[in-house]
Amino acid sequence: MSASPRGRAVGIIGTGRVGSVLAAALADAGHPVVTGRPDDITIIAVPDDALASVVAGLGPANVVAHTSGAYGLRVLEPAVARGARPLALHPAMTFTGRPEDLARLRKGISFGVTAPPDVRPLAEELVRELGGTPEWIADEHRALYHAALAHGANHLVTLVNDALDALRAAGVTRPEKVLDPLVHAALDNALRLGDAALTGPVSRGDAQTVAAHLAALPAGVRPAYRAMARRTAQRAVAAGRLTAAQAAPIEELT
Ligand SMILES: NC(=O)c1ccc[n+]([C@@H]2O[C@H](COP(=O)([O-])OP(=O)(O)OC[C@H]3O[C@@H](n4cnc5c(N)ncnc54)[C@H](OP(=O)(O)O)[C@@H]3O)[C@@H](O)[C@H]2O)c1
Structure with missing residues (x-):
């Protein structure tokens, strides 16, 4: 998997507090960002309880990521079965829907990342593009x-x-x-x-x-x-x- 996501189209599903901030930051980093539909890299930023149903209804994408802290890769299995690579990409920050959210992200935060080895270089590059630092979390430790x-x-x-x-x-x-x-x-x-x-x-x-x-x-x-x-x-x-x-x-x- 290419280690350089720069310029790859990103689809963001769920433009609430997290999705809208990530959309702005990724667009700044040079990605064509579309909201509401899957794309080359699809980031799902919906409430945790809606995650499984959104994954079930997803169209084709190369990489499917979610921003939940507690969930790991298992919830993405239906997308993997359709050929996508999975990524859990949790921004360790509180987003309240206020203007300071984007500034805080830009200042540099940690991301709790769970990814199979072939997705790690891309995950690392995405996090760096967002000005952040990856913390690798084992799938079984997501809840902790x-x-x-x-x-x-x-x-x-x-x-x-x-x-x-x-x-x-x-x-x-x-x-x-x-x-x-x-x-x-x-x-x-x-x-x-x-x-x-x-x-x-x-x-x-x-x-x-x-x-x-x-x-x-x-x-x-x-x-x-x-x-x-x-x-x-x-x-x-x-x-x-x-x-x-x-x-x-x-x-x-x-
Ligand atoms: N907020 C934080 O501080 C924070 C920090 C790190 C990670 N996270 C994680 O990020 C994810 C999103 O959290 P959030 O705080 O951004 O939530 P949010 O503000 O409630 O936004 C959720 C978005 O998802 C949409 N949505 C809900 N159900 C959907 C469905 N079935 N299909 C498509 N879109 C749907 C909502 O649209 P409507 O408004 O139209 O329903 C809304 O735009 C969660 O997994 C959360 O754990 C949150």
């Missing part, structure tokens, strides 16, 4: 790969929104302003320092403070706080930041 991203990014949105609501309930007038430097610093530290980034009551073994937090938080948030405090204590012990004896009263509360 995607779970990691959902846990780190999607659940972060929920954590931050629960924190914003709690600050509002505590009378804080500009909760975004309060959280902005704190959350950015914590994220930056976690990405650079790993478990050494941990601060706060769990890292100090302050069980009474954790108990006070649980009493103050709204009932809807309490189970998530408990689960995260327990997991935080476990990681702190494993990293040597907390002794098992210090963690025990926290684990009892959670």
Whole structure:
């Protein structure tokens, strides 16, 4: 399979948040891009649950790719049976349908790629054309790969929104302003320092403070706080930041 996709016609099926951004970026990279029908390289960017039915109804294409994180190559088997080569090409980014999506893609992101060996050179070239970096994911690890991203990014949105609501309930007038430097610093530290980034009551073994937090938080948030405090204590012990004896009263509360 040719390692240079440049100039090859790309058909994009599904022009929602991901498909429209990829269409713009691939057109910029010099590909004739058509939307809504298959072509030499067909990229399917529809909701995960619609993927199988779209693949089933696909016309001829040399390469059929999808942008789902959780799905691997198996969902593309009907297209492979008709002679296409399969590719799972997941942009590890959040696309919300806003103008900043394309700028973020252009800045350079990672793509979780699963491909048979003969498709890898083309996949690598496509990703490079999009300004990105390929991360090769084994087919059997797609669900774990995607779970990691959902846990780190999607659940972060929920954590931050629960924190914003709690600050509002505590009378804080500009909760975004309060959280902005704190959350950015914590994220930056976690990405650079790993478990050494941990601060706060769990890292100090302050069980009474954790108990006070649980009493103050709204009932809807309490189970998530408990689960995260327990997991935080476990990681702190494993990293040597907390002794098992210090963690025990926290684990009892959670
Ligand atoms: N959004 C993200 O942050 C993100 C990031 C990485 C990967 N992904 C993956 O990218 C894929 C697309 O996600 P998305 O967020 O772009 O979804 P989306 O914004 O909901 O867009 C999906 C598009 O697919 C179309 N569509 C739905 N059912 C279809 C069908 N049966 N046949 C043809 N077109 C159909 C929709 O058209 P209508 O609007 O007319 O229904 C829409 O244009 C998913 O696999 C997702 O997991 C998403």
